[in-house]
Amino acid sequence: MLTYILRRLLLWVPSVLLVMLAVYALAFYGAGDPIKLIFLRAPGDVAYDPVKIEAIRDQAGLNRPFLVQFASYVGNLVQGNFGNSLTSGRSVWAMIKAAAPVSFTLGVTAILLTAVIAIPLGMVAGLKQNSRTDYVILGTAVALWAIPAYVAGPLLMVLLLMVLPGEAVPYGWGGLFSVKLILPLIVLSFQPIALILRQTRAAVIEVMTEDYVRTARAKGVPELVVALRHILRPVLTPVVTQLGLIMITIVNGAMFVELVFGLPGLGRLTVSALTNSDFPVILAITFIGSFLVMASNLLVDLLYPLLDPRASDVKGGR
């Protein structure tokens, strides 16, 4: 087990590094000279003096070869230093620290909401396969999956506007326990709910044909107990493996949801950094997003043998 964990970790580090390298190279070769980017923004501050600019570049280490710069960027990153924003001059780490709690609260509550709603509904749909209930649940899931957050969000807001007076429509951030969180939370959870619901349903349909389920039924075990004890557990294993995918939908979705509902989180930070071509911020957020997704994939890989002992036999034997 320990060697398995170690091997996974060893494989994981180069993947993260490679993603960072790709993003860094894009910014390095695509975005152009950061010094010029800064001066283009504030042309009045320093006269465009090639000698002076060259001196600043030297001082900032921008004349070193690409790989050396990348290595020092990674080195700083490991120490929690993400550099400074090109627009505001503030430390990127401070900006992220200010924005992260909003996104984090939103993301974690969305994952919890997804689990609470999607797994029971998926179970019901699977147990009553091809019934009217199944079709209604599944159809709704397909619709939820298809409608992007930046469509669902605004449409719900307009609907609310018809019912509520203008100023009562939720906008902005009010913390975890405020009413304003409800709408963004619902919209952010749409896609993960659809994903997990379909996954649960498919798993239930598969597990229901297993011999031990038939045996349990034959013994006269009540239907509810069969569902909870014999079907739910094996169903949870494939569902948990979708954590990485959920993470992707949430990281992607947060960008839109925060923009639509005016939440001061990482997603909005990304969008404003994009419009300003603020590359240190874009780099840092891309890194954090990829890190989160890859970390949850790693977590799934590590948890998998615990959830399904059969998997560890296969992997240990290899």
Next chain:
Amino acid sequence: MEQPTNLWRDAWKRLRRNKLALAGLAVVAFLVFVAAFGPWLAPHDYLSQNLDLRSVPPQAAHWFGTDDLGRDVLSRLIYGARTAFLVAVAVTLIAVGIGVILGAIAGFYGGTFDRFVMWFTDMTMSVPQLLLVVVINASLKQPISTWMETQYLASLNPIWRNTMLADFVLVFGSMALISWPPYARLVRAQVLSIRSRPYVTAARALGLTNRIILARYVLPNAMGPLVVAVSAGLGTAMVLESAFSFLGVGVTPPTPSWGNMISDGLRVWTNSPHLLVAPAAVLAVVTVAFNFLGDGLNDALNPKGQK
């Protein structure tokens, strides 16, 4: 005499029984029609501004009202359909092309190349693709426009000054770059299972070259699931385009796109909600339609999955 059956005729029969998929097909067909004949269908020019009629709600002359610059929303939606459709088709073609070539070679020959392709697809599928594309778009926008400007100065050919061209190159390119891995995986899996079928062994025994076996026996038999993936992929690409335009890294205004219409509408939605509702509703209907059609095709072409 009984009609000979084949895969496609059976699939069509099954698809016809699926009401939701048929509805999806109808919407998609309508969309194709609108995208193809947009200039003849649009009641107004999508750029012409009527400053006396700004942000008016829907009325007889402007079915979906006008935006804050006095442009007809319906006409912009129709031209937006053209943008969405063009991007979706081009991106899907490029992505399927790359995916089929890499997936087929990887699956058929195996070895180091196979491992490399699989590792690469794993990588690109395990990062938030949207962020990646956004980074690609943001960082390459400037170099591409600079390059096109130098091309223009060198040749004085006005085509290099066309912002639409630059947009599309960038949007197509970056979207195709993240869209091909699922196709490559799908094709590889298909090729792997077909590779060991008796008719491939027979072809080998006849002494046919690998290339001919791959092109004539393996690939045509791997197409069924690919059709399903493409129909879903078209919908995804359309949503992706609107997502980028919404974030401001897609096509540049004034080229109309549903995504930038939604983000424009978001600024004024309290006063003129129709500017938000119209593009959002259209996008919602289209994406749901593509999904129903994709699911229907899936059931129709892979009947084994249905019990």
